[in-house]
Amino acid sequence: MNFLALIGRVVLAFLGHIGRLTLFTGTALSHCVRPPIYPRLIGRQMIDIGYYSLPVVGLTAIFSGMVLALQSYTGFARFAAGSENAVANVVVVSLTRELGPVLAGLMVAGRIGASMAAEIGTMRVTEQLDALTTLSTNPYKYLVVPRLIAGTLMLPLLVFIADIIGIFGGFVVSVYKLGFNPAAYISNTYDFMQPLDVISGLVKAGVFGFIIALMGCYSGYHSKGGAQGVGAATTNAVVSSSILILTFNYIITELFFGT
Amino acid sequence: MNSTENTVPKISLKDVKKSFGAKRVLDGVTLDIAKGESVVVIGGSGTGKSVLIKSIIGILLADSGIIKVDGEDVTQVQASARESVNRKFGMLFQGAALFDSLPVWENVAFGLMQRERMSRKHAKERAIETLAKVGLSAEVGELAPSELSGGMQKRVGLARAIAGEPEIIFFDEPTTGLDPIMADVINDLIISCVKQQGITALSITHDMHSARKIADRVTMLYEGKLIWDGAAADVDRSGNPYVEQFVHGSAEGPIKMQVRR
Numbered sequence: 464m465n466f467l468a469l470i471g472r473v474v475l476a477f478l479g480h481i482g483r484l485t486l487f488t489g490t491a492l493s494h495c496v497r498p499p500i501y502p503r504l505i506g507r508q509m510i511d512i513g514y515y516s517l518p519v520v521g522l523t524a525i526f527s528g529m530v531l532a533l534q535s536y537t538g539f540a541r542f543a544a545g546s547e548n549a550v551a552n553v554v555v556v557s558l559t560r561e562l563g564p565v566l567a568g569l570m571v572a573g574r575i576g577a578s579m580a581a582e583i584g585t586m587r588v589t590e591q592l593d594a595l596t597t598l599s600t601n602p603y604k605y606l607v608v609p610r611l612i613a614g615t616l617m618l619p620l621l622v623f624i625a626d627i628i629g630i631f632g633g634f635v636v637s638v639y640k641l642g643f644n645p646a647a648y649i650s651n652t653y654d655f656m657q658p659l660d661v662i663s664g665l666v667k668a669g670v671f672g673f674i675i676a677l678m679g680c681y682s683g684y685h686s687k688g689g690a691q692g693v694g695a696a697t698t699n700a701v702v703s704s705s706i707l708i709l710t711f712n713y714i715i716t717e718l719f720f721g722t
Numbered sequence: 723m724n725s726t727e728n729t730v731p732k733i734s735l736k737d738v739k740k741s742f743g744a745k746r747v748l749d750g751v752t753l754d755i756a757k758g759e760s761v762v763v764i765g766g767s768g769t770g771k772s773v774l775i776k777s778i779i780g781i782l783l784a785d786s787g788i789i790k791v792d793g794e795d796v797t798q799v800q801a802s803a804r805e806s807v808n809r810k811f812g813m814l815f816q817g818a819a820l821f822d823s824l825p826v827w828e829n830v831a832f833g834l835m836q837r838e839r840m841s842r843k844h845a846k847e848r849a850i851e852t853l854a855k856v857g858l859s860a861e862v863g864e865l866a867p868s869e870l871s872g873g874m875q876k877r878v879g880l881a882r883a884i885a886g887e888p889e890i891i892f893f894d895e896p897t898t899g900l901d902p903i904m905a906d907v908i909n910d911l912i913i914s915c916v917k918q919q920g921i922t923a924l925s926i927t928h929d930m931h932s933a934r935k936i937a938d939r940v941t942m943l944y945e946g947k948l949i950w951d952g953a954a955a956d957v958d959r960s961g962n963p964y965v966e967q968f969v970h971g972s973a974e975g976p977i978k979m980q981v982r983r
């Protein structure tokens with residue numbers, strides 16, 4: 464009996480979360496299209512999300528590209544000789560379709576989602592959100608909307624740069640370690656690069672950026688109970704946005720490439 | 723006396739109730755505050771004074787009862803209209819609640835820039851003027867809130883509350899954490915807001931000296947109800963044992979502190 468009660472409680476809590484999140488998303492979106500908007504704040508968030516995430520995302524991308532080239536070469540060498548074309552193909556397809564958006568998304572979730580949750584959570588527990596309201600400033604407009612817009616716009620840009628850096632990483636390993644012909648590698652890369660692959664990756668990135676900002680803001684906004692509550696909000700933001708990123712990664716892949 | 727200006731109270735609470743879970747904090751609060759009047763709420767720690775103010779400004783939603791501002795029932799207004807109601811309010815939070823991502827002057831100028839769309843330059847001038855009123859220099863305006871002492875933060879909070887020249891100001895313990903001299907400067911500032919600018923003020927304080935000075939009327943919150951309401955001059959001869967105990971700060975009396983010895 465106790466066990467059933469426990470299950471019931473967990474399910475109710477989960478449904479409560481879904482409800483609150485849906486409400487939060489709806490409110491935030493409705494504020495996206497109603498003035499006033501704060502270009503200054505959007506700009507600051509864009510710099511925070513886009514520019515300051517570049518080193519992390521760039522490093523992730525270059526090593527992913529390098530390891531992809533190395534792995535696919537050693538992997539393919541077991542089956543067939545002359546796997547040079549295949550290496551360039553694997554690098555470009557897996558980076559643009561999958562690894563670019565997913566890895567960048569996860570890295571940015573750790574960096575930006577966590578800091579959004581911590582910042583807004585601290586504002587919540589120190590009554591700064593209440594102070595905003597009494598100064599006739601809507602916290603959704605002032606805090607959430609700029610982050611959502613910046614996240615949705617900047618992640619595709621980051622992923623685009625990550626794609627380039629990653630492909631370059633693959634090129635470096637292929638040419639300097641595996642001894643491929645550079646010109647042939649580049650022309651192979653061009654041949655295998657499909658616009659749809661890149662576009663699907665950028666669409667994913669936009670969705671992931673939205674998810675990261677949404678979960679960061681949502682967790683912070685609903686945090687309670689001092690430092691511990693803010694800590695929990697931060698963890699929650701990173702974990703939930705990571706899971707949602709992986710889930711939506713599958714869904715979007717299915718939409719683009721599923722038969 | 724038949725002009726509505728004089729008969730409609732600025733703030734009117736009727737039977738306001740608020741609970742947190744099973745814990746009843748406000749248990750039927752009824753209070754009218756006239757325009758330009760300064761009312762002080764006294765009461766023990768944790769009796770719900772801050773909750774009372776937060777319910778009026780809509781940060782907390784009262785469970786039942788009617789809260790009217792200028793005759794308009796604010797418990798019924800839509801979220802969008804709420805912003806225009808909030809325009810009438812200035813609020814000093816008990817914990818100051820300064821925006822720590824903004825420098826001090828932007829905190830003070832926040833309402834001016836957001837509500838009144840004042841330019842940054844103008845707003846900054848006004849912020850520095852307002853900071854001077856609470857005894858803070860223009861250099862303090864450039865600091866971050868985290869670089870200030872508790873009392874300085876409180877004064878910045880005060881400056882932020884009055885900068886927009888609202889119609890109604892709520893002061894949650896304006897003099898707590900200030901030295902006696904600065905406390906008196908703040909008292910005078912509050913008096914000048916009310917007397918000269920005709921602002922309506924609802925303050926919370928534990929400082930009886932301050933209460934006597936700034937209040938036209940004093941009311942005491944005890945166990946969720948306002949158990950006494952009278953002119954500030956009468957607090958010392960209220961004839962109410964609860965008020966007397968509070969005013970004299972005595973451990974002996976009808977109010978029992980929940981402590982173990």
Ligand SMILES: Nc1ncnc2c1ncn2[C@@H]1O[C@H](COP(=O)(O)OP(=O)(O)OP(=O)(O)O)[C@@H](O)[C@H]1O
Nearest residue numbers: 742747765766767768769770771772773774816928
């Ligand atoms: N958000 C909240 N959630 C749950 N309980 C709360 C909340 N806010 C206040 N309370 C409870 O309501 C009661 C009244 O709190 P309030 O802050 O109004 O006290 P107060 O009269 O302002 O005290 P003090 O003079 O110490 O500031 C307290 O017992 C507190 O535990």
Ligand SMILES: [Mg+2]
Nearest residue numbers: 771772816894
């Ligand atoms: Mg209080």
